Amino acid sequence: MSGSTIVTPTIFREYIGMGDYIDHFPDEMINADIKEFHFILCFATETHVDGKGTGLFDRNWSFTSFSPEKVAELKKKLKNVKVVISIGGNGPEDTFNPKNNEDWIVNATSSIKGIILNYQTKLPNDDVLYGIDGIDINYEKISSSISDFSNCIGEVIKQLKVDPDVSKFMKVVSIAPTEGSQSYYLKLYRDNKGYIDWIDYKFYNQYFNTVEDFEKLFKILVTEYGTALDKFLVGVSTYEAIKSKTIIEGCEYLLNRRSLVGVFVWDAKPSAPAYTPEREIQKLLAKN
Template sequence: MSGSTTVTPTIFREYIGMGDYIDHFPDEMINADIKEFHFILCFATETHVDGKGTGLFDSNWNFTNFSPEKVVELKKKLNNVKVKVVISIGGIGPEDTFNPKNNEDWIVNATSSIKGIILNYQTKVPNDDVLDGIDINYEKISSSISDFSNCIGEVIKQLKVDPVVSKSMKVVSIGPTENSQSYYLKLYRDNKGYIDWIDYKFYNQYFNTVDDFEKLFKKLVTEYGTALDKFLVGVSTYEAIKSKTIIEGCEYLLNRGSLVGAFVWDAKPSAPAYTPEREIQKLLAKN
């Protein structure tokens, strides 16, 4: 594997904002011994016309429940843990397919509309850090690989260097799946200086054994040609059987100094509440 041979576990991320069953930032799930915790608000989705993307994004989460003031309150409440809040761009359904009508127009519209979402947070509490970055999370992609990389990469770069919103662009992550791997691999290789985390959705694949999981993990890190400290493992609250093997795989990697962190899709307060979140954070915190 490339880069660091061992890493210290530091980060846990949680997707939130889907559906109506969560109406607040569930900070009760946060382990006080974890070094860094991210809530990822999903999704900012774009308007499509005749099946083609316009690049005009709007937030789908409940703005009142996850307001700028509540983000600031969350961060101040948990000052012993580095808490960040990130917005996720894209979507997981066929209605949110990446398929721009015109690449240049898409880049202009996406940069402007995502900047508007960021400013909607930033200007409400201008003296505080509110949002910390964006997460690229298209699961359905109909464009060419190069168009995806060029369009998304250009938006990331323009927002990163924009003096108005750059303070809210400290973190950029991508969310590959098995089916979208070739798109995100190209995006990462073309823009690795601007992408901080690779959040790979292991929960979309089945593993018979921990050994199967470890083989894929090693293969992916080699393909991305990145250090271990940029690669996170994804677990789902909807896939209990799959999650068991993935969590066991995380423990295996942690015992060998090979895992910097993990993320969960998505926050579900089902009984017992936040079980995978607590289990994974406990593993990360003790290593």
């Protein structure tokens, strides 16, 4: 594995906003001993015409439940919290397949910028300007070429990073590869590694018979991405307890060897209102 060989666990991330069951940020699950806790709002999805993507994004989460004011109040209350918006989607209707690459880049940059700017807000008697902290790239279905995916997504990230209106809200950029999209995200990362902070690999989309199987894939992926361990996060699902059990045991194994910087969870809905998996994983991270 390249880069750092010993890391301190610092980050826990939770996807939220799918469906109507959760109507607030459940800050009761947050462990104060975690250096960074990220809520990831999902999804901002694009409009498609005749099966082709336009790059015109709009939020799918409830703007009432997860409003700019609620983001501001959460971040004022808990200094270790960041809020990120996830771009893409996990359904067949959310496939990455631009009609025209140049138009897609222009539309995507503009529409995502608009979503970010809508979250700028100040609270009463508070001069701090609160807002979103970054974006997460999360397309599970991709029909374009590998190079088109890398070029289009990479260009949008770069433009948002340097845009004077939103650059201050682009502190965090993550990508969320899965087994079927690995080649696309690997190219995206290699072409834009200076702009991407976290690699959130969806281990929960694969089955592992043993912790050794999990560790083997973890090592392969870190080597393939050619990145330091402090950029690579393990994904756990709250939907499949049996499958996640081995992954969590694998996380504990990596933590004991100081090889895991953090974990992300998909998603908050199944574990509400107790949020037991989230609490247990954060305890593991905090004690190491």
